[in-house]
Amino acid sequence: SIVLAGYGLTKKYGSTTALAGVDIEVGERDSLAIMGPSGSGKSTLLHTLAGIIRPDGGQVLLGGERIDRLGENRLSALRRSRFGFVFQSGQLLPELPAEENVALPLMLEGVPRKQAVERARRWFAPLGLDGLERRRPGQLSGGQAQRVAIARALVVAPDVVFADEPTGALDQATSHEVIRLLTSVTREQGAALVMVTHDADMAAHCDRILQVSDGRIGTYDQFTVA
Numbered sequence: 145s146i147v148l149a150g151y152g153l154t155k156k157y158g159s160t161t162a163l164a165g166v167d168i169e170v171g172e173r174d175s176l177a178i179m180g181p182s183g184s185g186k187s188t189l190l191h192t193l194a195g196i197i198r199p200d201g202g203q204v205l206l207g208g209e210r211i212d213r214l215g216e217n218r219l220s221a222l223r224r225s226r227f228g229f230v231f232q233s234g235q236l237l238p239e240l241p242a243e244e245n246v247a248l249p250l251m252l253e254g255v256p257r258k259q260a261v262e263r264a265r266r267w268f269a270p271l272g273l274d275g276l277e278r279r280r281p282g283q284l285s286g287g288q289a290q291r292v293a294i295a296r297a298l299v300v301a302p303d304v305v306f307a308d309e310p311t312g313a314l315d316q317a318t319s320h321e322v323i324r325l326l327t328s329v330t331r332e333q334g335a336a337l338v339m340v341t342h343d344a345d346m347a348a349h350c351d352r353i354l355q356v357s358d359g360r361i362g363t364y365d366q367f368t369v370a
């Protein structure tokens with residue numbers, strides 16, 4: 145069944161059209177890569193689906209319920225509890241050990257610190273991070289830091305994980321390892337994945353690839369053949 149959908153999404157910035165009428169459906173445990181040239185609307189689409197940007201027109205549905213017209217407080221609560229986010233880099237708090245970075249979203253949900261850290265630690269082995277629980281972000285490699293960020297995105301058991309160029313700062317071999325873990329662990333957890341990437345090799349790890357061009361979605365074939 146469909147966990148997240150956008151229908152007829154439009155967004156303008158002044159005279160710039162960022163989204164020109166996008167329809168998109170994401171199934172349970174589906175992994176979706178969004179590709180396209182710079183300025184084509186990928187980030188706007190991701191942020192609109194994630195309830196960070198409000199569309200000018202159209203609807204965003206999570207589990208069949210419209211979320212694009214929710215009030216800001218309800219929307220931010222929903223983002224914290226039902227979505228996970230992985231960005232390019234620099235998202236970990238440098239003064240906190242890895243396990244406390246992962247525990248943070250749970251603490252924001254009101255889970256007591258000790259319990260939150262206990263739950264956070266369970267994500268370290270599946271992500272190949274055993275023994276790194278007490279390291280601070282500055283003592284982690286780039287790939288390790290991104291795996292900690294993945295753990296942090298998954299710890300609340302979200303419905304959807306959004307990843308915006310999650311390997312943009314990593315070398316090719318490390319990128320493959322990170323995306324392989326991101327796609328597999330996200331699926332095992334039962335969440336869907338929506339990822340923006342410039343890198344076709346990374347997109348190939350996903351179930352589906354959508355090409356965005358001038359704020360519209362085409363299929364991969366249409367754009368490679370044309």
Ligand code: ADP
Pocket residue numbers: 157160161162180181182183184185186187188189
């Ligand atoms: P991409 O992620 O594919 O690079 P974006 O979604 O960031 O594309 O941007 C799509 C278009 O909308 C671009 O022309 C961009 O300059 C414009 N845009 C995006 N965000 C803003 C903003 N906050 N203010 C003005 N223009 C924006």
Ligand code: ADP
Pocket residue numbers: 182183187188
């Ligand atoms: P990238 O293409 O590397 O993903 P973006 O172009 O999407 O980076 O920009 C990242 C952030 O800047 C987004 O939050 C986007 O909304 C904002 N942004 C993009 N283009 C503009 C713009 N022309 N004016 C103002 N903000 C913008």
